[in-house]
Amino acid sequence: MVRFTPEDGRRLFDLMLTANPGDHFHQLGMALEDVGATTCRISLPWAEHLIGNPDTGVVHGGVLTTMLDTCCGFAAVMAAGLGELCPTMDLRIDYMGAATPGEPLIAEGEAYRVTQHVVFTRGTVYQSDPNRPVAHCVGNFSRLDPALAGPMAQQIAALLGKTEAGA
Numbered sequence: 001m002v003r004f005t006p007e008d009g010r011r012l013f014d015l016m017l018t019a020n021p022g023d024h025f026h027q028l029g030m031a032l033e034d035v036g037a038t039t040c041r042i043s044l045p046w047a048e049h050l051i052g053n054p055d056t057g058v059v060h061g062g063v064l065t066t067m068l069d070t071c072c073g074f075a076a077v078m079a080a081g082l083g084e085l086c087p088t089m090d091l092r093i094d095y096m097g098a099a100t101p102g103e104p105l106i107a108e109g110e111a112y113r114v115t116q117h118v119v120f121t122r123g124t125v126y127q128s129d130p131n132r133p134v135a136h137c138v139g140n141f142s143r144l145d146p147a148l149a150g151p152m153a154q155q156i157a158a159l160l161g162k163t164e165a166g167a
Contacts, residue, residue: 009035009078024066032074037081038111040074042067045104057101061135064105065093068123068137071109076119076141079111086119086141093137103127105134117143 004012013032016025024030028050033041044050044067052060069091076086099105108130109123119141124133 004078004081006035006037006078009040009074012077013074025070028063028066030067030070033106035074035078038075038079040071040078040107040109042071042074042107043104044107046099046102051101056098058098059101059105061093061095064095064099064107064125064135065091067105067107067125068093068109068135069139071107072111072121072123072137072139073109073141075109075111075123076121076139079114079119080143081114085144087144089118089140089142091137091139093135095135096133099125099134100127106130109139114143119143 010032013035020026029045029047031043033043035041044063046059050059050063051057052062069088072091073086073088077084080086105125105127107123107125109121111119111121113120121137121139121141123137123139124130125135126133
């Protein structure tokens with residue numbers, strides 16, 4: 001199976017962004033800031049179309065959920081270490097305070113445990129201070145059976161220019 005490096009992670013995220021111009025990545029305006037062997041950081045500039053409460057200008061909770069799911073899911077894929085696909089099994093979010101209107105959002109996700117079938121993650125969304133999170137989550141991501149993930153993982157590897165022999 002093909003192993004992904006952080007550079008492969010950046011390229012995969014770019015592929016996800018270019019694959020479908022109308023998807024939620026584009027609609028929200030998310031950008032990959034950093035990716036590591038078990039981590040991911042995504043940014044999102046504040047924008048009018050993200051407002052959930054027009055009276056206060058506060059960002060909709062679904063935006064925070066999407067950021068955390070994307071960020072932790074990407075960390076899970078990186079941590080699986082085999083180019084596996086890892087769909088969300090469970091995502092629990094604590095909304096800890098309203099985001100300040102006009103300020104960008106940062107999501108950070110970390111995969112802290114990988115088992116045979118599950119990748120366990122945690123993440124936060126914050127604005128200027130990581131010690132003052134707007135939301136916190138824990139998420140579990142399924143490691144798909146290689147027989148199911150194999151063809152798609154091979155397609156992703158081909159798009160990234162990696163091969164079984166060259167990995």
